[in-house]
């Protein structure tokens with residue numbers, strides 16, 4: 001298979017985890033005889049410094065031509081005081097909107113060897129396996145007006161949705177539930193927000209198209225509590241842009257680290273931008289110690305959802321499980337015993353497991 005991948009390393013640990021993603025993609029291509037080509041483009045703070053804008057036209061154009069995109073992270077203290085249009089985060093919001101990537105899938109799955117890495121009790125965290133389907137191109141992040149007023153004496157942000165924007169993400173939630181445990185929790189703030197009332201109405205309207213899925217509605221504050229007290233009561237959560245942002249960072253606690261959560265930002269076809277849930281981690285950037293697993297698990301999502309390479313995706317996921325089972329972990333994971341390794345070493349170990357497991361699979365296929 002021949003595919004072209006655009007890499008958007010960005011800022012902070014972004015370039016470190018994107019380099020890890022490319023090494024793993026190269027290993028996969030070699031093992032399976034695929035031809036993946038790569039092109040690295042500027043986004044975020046790096047793009048502001050080099051080109052005076054967080055999203056150069058050339059980056060958008062390259063992304064439109066790509067078969068898939070891998071993004072590291074954007075942002076950092078260097079640009080924190082910049083005016084809104086020169087914030088690194090604008091680049092990320094811009095590319096999501098330009099490419100119409102309205103469905104952000106954030107799977108949250110615990111790994112056996114990380115049960116003790118979570119500050120939560122083992123019996124709470126055990127068997128956590130949920131998916132947050134976050135609306136990504138609307139809501140509070142994009143509504144207009146969004147501005148300072150009256151010489152800075154007041155300010156406004158706007159939470160706006162068209163019914164059709166709600167319907168398409170809610171349907172994604174139902175579809176995801178259909179191929180999982182067939183339960184959908186729609187999370188909103190319908191006791192206060194008009195947008196959430198419409199959100200609930202839409203869920204109620206479309207649910208008859210998915211008779212095999214059970215649905216409930218939950219207010220976001222209660223959902224935040226339930227997520228860390230009874231996570232196994234969730235299967236798929238579908239929610240508004242900002243609620244999904246906050247709930248997904250919270251849900252990372254179930255896995256032991258924010259460095260473990262992958263994500264896929266999709267539109268209606270199979271095209272996607274794949275990015276870890278975490279940010280640019282300025283506190284550890286440049287030290288080579290970032291956990292690359294969120295990004296590598298995002299690469300697995302890329303292979304599965306955009307390239308339909310299920311075996312290759314599974315190989316990465318089992319390599320991650322194997323590495324953790326053998327006690328290898330980066331510094332962010334508070335695991336007793338085992339061995340603390342850096343980003344490059346973790347990448348190497350994942351590649352070793354991919355190669356070893358792929359050889360075993362080929363031998364088994366020979367005898368099948």
Ligand SMILES: NC(=O)c1ccc[n+]([C@@H]2O[C@H](COP(=O)([O-])OP(=O)(O)OC[C@H]3O[C@@H](n4cnc5c(N)ncnc54)[C@H](O)[C@@H]3O)[C@@H](O)[C@H]2O)c1
Pocket residue numbers: 013072073074075076077089092258259260275276277278279280281282283284289290291292294332
């Ligand atoms: N998708 C993105 O590009 C994205 C996402 C979130 C935040 N940000 C931006 O990143 C910057 C920093 O934000 P923040 O500090 O609030 O959040 P962050 O996610 O960057 O970091 C939060 C904490 O988690 C740790 N962490 C995150 N990823 C890690 C990894 N892979 N390995 C080890 N530890 C990891 C960090 O060291 C830090 O202590 C801000 O500018 C923010 O806007 C970008």
Ligand SMILES: CC(C)[C@H](C(=O)O)[C@@H](O)C(=O)O
Pocket residue numbers: 075089092093245277279
């Ligand atoms: C950097 C920021 C704009 C972004 C978001 O809120 O979408 C990030 O927190 C994320 O979760 O991808």
Ligand SMILES: [Mg+2]
Pocket residue numbers: 245246249277
């Ligand atoms: Mg976030």
